[in-house]
Amino acid sequence: MxxxxxxxxxxxxxxxxxxxxxxxxxxxxxxxxxxxxxxxxxxxxxxxxxxxxxxxxxxxxxxxxxxxxxxxxxxxxxxxxxxxxxxxxxxxxxxxVAEEYPITKKEHGVDFLMDHRHLWLRTPRQRAILTIRAEIIRAIQEFLDQKGFTLVDPPVLTPSSCEGTTNLFHTKYFDEDAFLTQSGQLYMEAAAMALRNVYSFGPTFRAEKSKTRRHLIEFWMIEPEMAFVEHEQSLEIQEQMLSYVVQQVLKNCERELKTLDRDISKLEKVQAPFPRITYDEAVELLHREGFTDFKWGEDFGAPHETKIAESFDKPVFITHYPTEIKAFYMKPDPNRPEVVLCADLIAPEGYGEIIGGSQRIDDPALMEERYAAHNLPLEAYQWYLDLRKYGSVPHSGFGLGLERTVAWICGLDHVRETIPFPRMLNRLYP
Structure with missing residues (x-):
């Protein structure tokens, strides 16, 4: 048989x-x-x-x-x-009978292996990584489905940027300008007003000329949006989801984790609740740890996130970032409008931000002010403003970067191994 x-x-x-x-x-x-x-x-x-x-x-x-x-x-x-x-x-x-195989048991350079990525996938290590990736996807969708979320597919081609940035891939849409999506979030907010709790899962694109071990040009995002959910409840859902995912990987991918020589004792600690510190507290921590030049109002880079994460043995939420360095749609803290009701979830072991989320602005007048402050073209964003005019409610959402999550759970040095065919600054082949 x-x-x-x-x-x-x-x-x-x-x-x-x-x-x-x-x-x-x-x-x-x-x-x-x-x-x-x-x-x-x-x-x-x-x-x-x-x-x-x-x-x-x-x-x-x-x-x-x-x-x-x-x-x-x-x-x-x-x-x-x-x-x-x-x-x-x-x-x-x-x-x-196969021809002489180019990948042997001898040591090969990264460029050689990336040029032969279509064959490199066959090795035990790469198979283990992709198996764990599939388990992470399955567990995320299972968690959200069990919580009553509905999967909704936002467009890949959009007329504008989600966050008002210029790191977009431009294309022509017949006689109009269009861009490859960098997030489905705005469309998911519209879906949440129809279906309450929704999520998307699909590819996103960012034209950042970055070569770090954390960055890809094309990557996959899971983006839930939740109506009638405020900041604190959103954090609870995020930590519950990630805890569930890690425990499912430990349960179902024992052999694959062993193939990768992953220290599972670190993953076993990943259970909700997660520690939380404010941006203010994170800045104070950095100053104590020698980053004395870091100024309030700056965004954290990789060294800062790594140093912050070293103080905890679980993922840590950093909340209440300065309003000026966050996206236009994030809701200011009513008690302190210079910061927003947001959080980045930083993974342990130097893997950086894996989730970013916030409570969204639900007041139409405030959203119009933010449009003006960010010089957003009304013709491209009118539909998004409409969401605040016709039955606006408190709502929150977040985005989880799949490849960074895979890299962290697998204990990988670089995100290029987390996706079957990575797209990086200088790589579009195979």
């Missing part, structure tokens, strides 16, 4: 057929050890010369790295094996 490596545990002592690829091979002369992969996992096939037909031995001898084949054999439990099982091979059916 045709099965997968993932499911061999259910077939111990039985003969099965696997379709896969040869990841590696070694031979002692009388035994061939076939390292097999099939997309669901890895297993070693043991082929004993004296126990198979001569043509089976010969066919196995022809196999090169990444050759495709069907293998038939008996599943045997083996606690020494990484997967816990081995396959006593009885028959080999070659589908294709």
């Amino acid at each position: 045709l099965t997968t490596i993932k499911d061999v545990a259910a077939h111990v002592g039985q003969e099965v057929k696997l379709g896969g690829w040869l990841y590696n091979k070694r031979s002692s002369g009388k035994i061939q050890f076939l390292q097999l992969r099939d997309g669901t996992g890895f297993i070693q096939g043991v082929l004993v010369k004296s126990q198979v037909a001569p043509e089976v031995w010969e066919d196995a001898s022809k196999l090169t790295q990444e050759s495709s084949l069907y293998v038939t054999g008996t599943v045997r439990q083996d606690d020494r094996a990484p997967s816990g099982f081995e396959l006593d091979v009885k028959h080999v059916e070659i589908i294709q």
Whole structure:
């Protein structure tokens, strides 16, 4: 019967057929050890010369790295094996003998591996990362679905910027100017007024000429928006969601985390509630830690976020940023209008901001003032102003950057490994 490596545990002592690829091979002369992969996992096939037909031995001898084949054999439990099982091979059916494979077990440079990203994905490490990425996505959607959120898809092509910035990819929309979205948030606010609690999940684009290990040009965002939800309740939903996601990864991706040598003790601490400090307190912390030149009103950079995170063993919310450095739609604190009701969630271990959110302005007069202060074109944003004219309510939302979250949970050095085909400042291939 045709099965997968993932499911061999259910077939111990039985003969099965696997379709896969040869990841590696070694031979002692009388035994061939076939390292097999099939997309669901890895297993070693043991082929004993004296126990198979001569043509089976010969066919196995022809196999090169990444050759495709069907293998038939008996599943045997083996606690020494990484997967816990081995396959006593009885028959080999070659589908294709692969050409000389460019990625070998020797050390390769990053540029070489990125040029061969379409093949690099086949390695155990990359498979583990993408499996964990898929689990993170599944867990986020499961959490939000269970909380009564509705998935809504905002447009990728937009007539204007979400935050009034210039870091946008410009294109022509027939005879009009258009841009690739940098956030679906404004459209999700409209959806929240129709469906109450909503979220989007899709690609976003930022034309920032940044080369840091935290930045991609194209990345994926989960953006919930919630009607009748104020700042404090939004923070509770964020920490509950992230706690749920991390615990689901620990539960369902134990083998993948082991492949990555991830220290799971740090992830086990990620349970709500999370610590919270204000922007003011964060500035004081930085001054105590030697960042004496940092001035109130500046935004935090990577070194600042890392230093702040070092004081905590969980993700930490930094709340109430200065109004002047945040987006036009964020609601000022009624008791202190020079700061807004917002928060950035900073991941531990130097991974920086993974969630940004705020309570949105619901007063139409104040929103018109912010339009004027930010010189926003009314013709592009009139529809957004309409949301405050026809049944405005308190509402909040946030955006989680998927790739930074994957990098943190997996313990990766660079976000380029968190997405199947990364788009970076100097990389559009493959």
